[in-house]
Amino acid sequence: MRPAAAVNCVAIVLAGLLLAVGTGAAMAGPLQVQTLSYQGPGRNGIAVDAHPITMPFVRSPDPAVAARINDLLFIARHRALSPRRPGQTFGAADGIAVDGQLSEHFEVLRNDGRILSLVFEGEGCGAYCEDFRQAYAFDARTGLLFTAENVVTPAGWRQLDARMRRESIRLYRAQLATLAQELKQARQTASVGDISDTQERIAFNQACLQAREADTATAHAAPHRVPETDRYRFEFGPSAITFVAGRCSNHALRALDDVDSVRVSLPYAAAGAMLTPYARAVLAGRPATPPEAVFGQLLRGSLSAAGSADLAVTMLLNRLDDGSLAGTYFYGHIRQPIDLSGAPQGAGIRLTEDAGDTSRPRHMKPVFTLSRSADGLAGTWTGERTLGVRLHP
Template sequence: MEQGQGAERTAPAGLRTGAGLRHGCMRLLPPFLLMLALAAPAQASDDGPLEVTQRTMHWQGATESGSDAWYRDNWAKGSIVMPYVTSSRKDVAARINDELYMGLIGIPAPSAAGANFELTIPADDSALVGTSSLEFELARDDEHIFSVAVTQEGCGAYCENYTTHYHFDATTGRPFAAAEVITSAGKKDIVKRMDREALGQYRKMLKTLQADLALQLKTGKPSQPGGSVDDTRDRIELNEHCLQEVLERQQDSSRNLDEDFRYLAMAIPDDKGVSFRHERCSNHASRALDDVGDVNLPVPNAQLRGMLTDYGRFLFFGGDRPREALDPFGVFLHGKIGQSPIALRIAVEKGSQQVSAVYYYDKYRRPIALTGTADGDRFTLTTSKTDKDAETFELVRHGSTLAGQWHKGNALQPVSVGP
């Protein structure tokens, strides 16, 4: 397996609390760091940091044959290590855990603490297909924001590491994205600053490479072990191409800066600011020639404050919670179908009437996918089963809650879910 370039650099600095397979070897934490990572007070205060432990997926599935047997064999060796949040605020911890486990594994989070967890659905139905290892790093964890960086090694035609950052409102457990906390003017400013940062890095690298090439041509010796004139020329060509791409973006009169912002990843390494990352210019085939790699743009709090929405200022600096932060979408809501406890999450795409959702019964903890439509505050959701077996939710929004009815065939039950 091949380790992706820059995976460690893209994750925020902090205590690494996961373990992954690298070149067939298990990377282990030093004992004193492992003790720090796993030590946790019995309870967290109402406004204190959430506590995080690590849980390894216990895999006993088939790995004997098939093109994907090699990565499932890694699972059997403990290569999937997830965070697990605990707190005296059980509803907050449950929302964060469900968001992480549903998004990364494809299952509801374990309902109780422990050192391991089971993959409770078929491997081919999980979100782990093509993932050989997964580890995490805790970033910001205070009374305002809980943020964690998850690094995975994904393999298809080739293997590569990539890091995804997950951010949560620490008072509610609600996930949030950069687009929700940065104003339109702030997004445009960040995209333009990222362009300038990229241009500066490519120009600096070109200057270095061109000097190296001149020295090699003069002395007949490579400037780096294993280097060559052809290799340096290839690097120059790649950086010139990357530089030209940025210049063309800047000159594009039809460019939508708000749309371009969506392609930047935001990390929250601590309470001093954020950083944005633009993925490297090179493709996998030319990755070895890309000396710049990902372009990172740090934004300290002094600059960040003026770019934030009302909700963003509340999250990063405290104060009064804005009303729009209390909507029931994009977060797991808990309630009941009849007398059966459930959790339901609805995703609504802005400007669209199409919605998607997932729910599960607390007793069985198996995800059930739903699709449907929105008409104002009214939602109709159904499973993808045949008409005879289809389950349908008809719900109405009331502030931060949803209520209505569930029916399947002749069975009809009331539904109510909320924060």
């Protein structure tokens, strides 16, 4: 190669690198994800050995990003802030108990410097024990959680809702056809037990099919209505995003629900038109400004009063299916969870501490009165005195 050509080649390469950096196309490396194992008593005080419980602990070149991810995951999974100085384990010393868990493990679905996607599976117990699967995905640059609102557009949710209903109807019709054949065979063999069981399954699947068909009729009657996105979950994989609709059955009838959850996977190219500009930018490795959101995101901030030192707080606040609000917050120097419940109130929200605590009347419990601010929530906390509040993702 001649010297002039070599110089031009180098210049082109350097220009390309500068363009990549300037447009955000240059990718950061994957985040470090360490596995921590739980040590301590489990359900009913029995040590967790046979059914291990593990949690991820994320490290990033930006400690604030790692802390945002770790605290959200530990609050969501175990109502506790993440360990300050993790070794190989976590447990009571970190303020964490797992009384409602029999087992829990996680898998990293995607970790490429753009998106960190994890899924948790295990068995949890409340009034009864049941398997679970729960996914979380984060913007690896900022540590912000992907939610229904910042991943899919309203028009995209209408398309997805229709597609999920069609898939659900297809699966239930196929299951009913299979059960009809099984019932025919059971009658030929005169198996009374098989006949009764299959008839129960047919009745259940028919009821689920009718419910999905009724949902479709309702959607057709209001084509511009945005569906309730809380009924769906999503998982970011290496090459596709998978949307999941919860099963038709409750716990008591789960044994009859052969269809179970409905899953539809879309390659990112096929899903692109449904995704928000923010989600598309993150997937492409471009800098992106997330939509303003407080529900489901980890919030940091402070309670303050004139002449007093600010009290650092961390909060996670979720909107429930019925529109009410529930959450947990922590004082940084105490690190003990304080439960919150409440509801939207006009243009703001009102949250009461420890609503389930019956030792004090509700009107005597501390209350947050908050409204949306430019970067999160602002307002007051009123207990024995009144303090100013500022919270932001």
